[in-house]
Amino acid sequence: MTKGKVTGLIANLLRVKPEGPVRQNEICYLLTGGDRLMAEIIKIEGETVFAQVYDSTRGAAPGDKVEFTGQLLSVQLGPGMLSKKYDGLQNDLDGLEGIFLHRGLRAAPIDLSELWPVSPLVSLGDRLQAGDWLVETTENGLPHRIMLPFHLSGHWRVTYICPTGNYPVTHTVARVEQDGREINISMLQEWPVRLAMGAYREKTRPFKMMITGVRTIDTLNPMLEGGTGFIPGPFGSGKTVLQQAIARQADADVVIIAACGERANEVVEIFHEFPRLDDPTTGRKLMERTVIVANTSNMPVAAREASVYTAMTMAEYYRNMGLRVLLLADSTSRWAQALREMSNRLEDLPGPDAFPMDLSATISSFYGRAGTVLLNNGQRGAITFIGTVSPAGGNLKEPVTEATKKAARCFFALSQRRADSKRYPAIDPIESYSKYLEYPEFAAYMEDLEQADWIAQAYHIKNLLQRGREAADQISILGDDGVQLVTHLLYWRAELLDFVLLQQDAFDEVDKYCPTDRQAYMRRLLLDICDRNYQYDHFNEVRPHFNGMINACKQMNYAPMGSPIFEQHLQKLEELAGQFLDATSPV
């Protein structure tokens, strides 16, 4: 392998003079002060190679040795990744010695000694291509398929397949042959993280709702399996709380959380809670379906940039075995900032706000790796991707938000105003959208589930909220008695929907997760009230009337559906909803 010497450095950017050939993006190691620090070539300019070091370069000096590996930055893939906590370079954090993350430490991502119960899925002589399933094992209750390595091209014939039994990941589970070349297949394979993993037949349009249990998403702006979405919002507006609620509650087989340049205490919360909490669909522990890739804000910046790719590659791996993967990244702005720091140090021509010129392309090709795929065997797999965006100054007119808006199909905008008045989740119901509401595939799917009214009612509710906002504006301009009574009614209808449907307490045992049947029930109940034609003599009557109904509904939200308390408040609600009705016009 090629060797080289450091000729200069600034922060974590090295200049190296190599003694032989090198390739763009290959991994090299800087040997300094007894440590072996991983780095990646990011630019080659004549005699000089620029490499970003994934660690602190304190004490490094010109003359230090560099060893090139010829390999691109890759992750190891195989059974045993679920419930692991990795850093951005896929080191197993539990495997690292000591309290502090001393630089240069490495810990193997996959346990080589654990035995896996394996059973074959193919027979001798079968013709396979990359990605086809060879054998199956079980990982935390999920089927885990060992696939023909993704880098192989053409067709391969099975010449050996292992008998059912328990094996470690390094065991040869199959042998395949092409043109007289025979290779051994183990349960481990590697994939370069910056390359989208193919090995499927085609990408298809998403159609199936991914239930999150968060009313304002499912009911108003649904996310689909294999869909993309993003959550921009100023600091403290609830991005992380919302994303973690989705991580806990979403109906997915595997959840991969990339904590990208955010707080260590937030991942600690996941470490502590996920092993205790149940997956609402399977009843197993949440941690069993989860992989965490933690590159918190105090970890080296270059590794932060790599971490989102590490997470995406693991997601693609599970997708290719026919699973429904949910990938969450908090916050993609930190990733963009890492790109910015590097490009500034390379003295590249800066784009808007000093971000790299190709930021938009980088973001859209990352979002492009999500989606639903049809595998070669006719099965489906999906990656649903939701990223958060932390716009500078809370202003959505900034490069990361704008680039992401072009790439993602759902937009869950968190509003400072809602957060300030503790109207959580602070998703602005009018600014936000889900393009999937317009998908005919989704409409057909909902019809099959006999939920055809879901989409129409989502539009109806949005319309009521919009009119409520206009009414609020009028009242604030003209005063309570400067507007017609109906304006008050419009305003309070929207308040009812806001308090009962949009707002949801992420920390209440009952309210935090709202199953779809309950969502449908509440939605119909509320729309029924909103459709009633109330008549008041004075605007002063509207607030107490609606306050009473809001209060009854909120109590229902806090109570298990069908429980005595629920029924009691339902009765109270019906009583209130029957007051002030105009006897002359039909209900």
Added chain:
Amino acid sequence: METTAFNRHYTEISHITKATVSLQADGVSNEELALVEGRLAQVVRLQDGQVTLQVFAGTEGISNDARVTFLGNAPVLQVSEALLGRFMNAYGLPLDGMEPAVGVRTEIGGPSVNPVRRAQPFEPILTGIAGIDLNNTLLGGQKIPFFADPDQPYNEVMATVALRADADVIVLGGMGLTNDDYIYYRQRFETAGVLHKLVAFINTSENPAVERLLVPDMALTAAEYFAVEHHKKVLVLLTDMTLFADALSIVSNRMDQIPSKDAMPGSLYSDLARLYEKAVQLPSGGSITIIAVTTLNQGDITHAIPDNTGYITEGQLFLRQDTETGEVIVDPFRSLSRLKQLVIGKKTREDHPQIMNACIRLYADAADAKVKQENGFDLTDYDQRCLQFAKAYTRELLSIRVQLSMEAMLNKAWQLVADWFRPEETGLKSELVARYWKGKK
């Protein structure tokens, strides 16, 4: 700083800017310290034999044949229990006329704690201030700044919090502190009889700005020593982080880095996060809690410094003067403690989250009513009651002059709500109303 016979000397400086000097030198390593005509400097760039040094005290008057001595190591602090009771400058050298504290030489700005080795914060830090304890409960291991305009009494509030917080060790990092504030802190801690558990690193407004860059790392290295080695509960006070960030921008602009928003370096987020993330609860019981001050320009939190800070810290405490009552309060709207949900209603009384939120919501309604009033509209009876409530809430709970126990705050909150509202106007859970509502329902 001592130099030895092994140190390498140079006398030919090729470039001088306001904050940096460059020269040809061999055998120099990244982040190594040097003395430039006696002024402390640090290596920030190495290229083809050319070394660029950031001179902490500035380069004013440095000549191009100045003597440059490389010291062979990154900045260190000697850590030991002898730090307790000491006042030092940004380099960790005594300000109190005594001998330097000796101990284990520890490089400042060391690595971070492995997240899997952290414990979850669990211990409330009670201050007696309702704007904090009731609305934004603080926990050991948390990092949180006060956001305040320069005319707000943030240093007084911070000293009060530090004294009530019951920490084992208090580390004060002063950056650009006025001499008056420095003396204020000293006297306040002395009067309270806590000097024996105080460690202070002080850079005053008279000291060179770039020296400030060392203060947080010094303070946090001392804090880590007590928290990790002695399992102590350490409270770190950093004031004023805005002046720290200003010093960062001085250096990066001198290094020709492309500035991002508000002339701040593009790395501002990472630079601040590296410090704040030192806050930790360790499983051994030791903890580092960071309370900082970020001064604002006329309440503008969209400026890059408070903005990046808000994205890093676990909430913020927004100090402002209430125009109606003249009281200084921790603003219930813009303040936040993100760790509070780990304890409220669990370690504190069950009704805590609900009554807290109810009060804030009513306070928000009062703000709307006030806007109505200012626009010259008639107020409804509900609006009137909201305004009355807000006044009482400000005077009897929010004012930083009020000091109450947790229990008393909760009771007071229920009392104020019941004084002005009916239960169904509050959205409070019916079981809680049954148990805690004061007076007529």
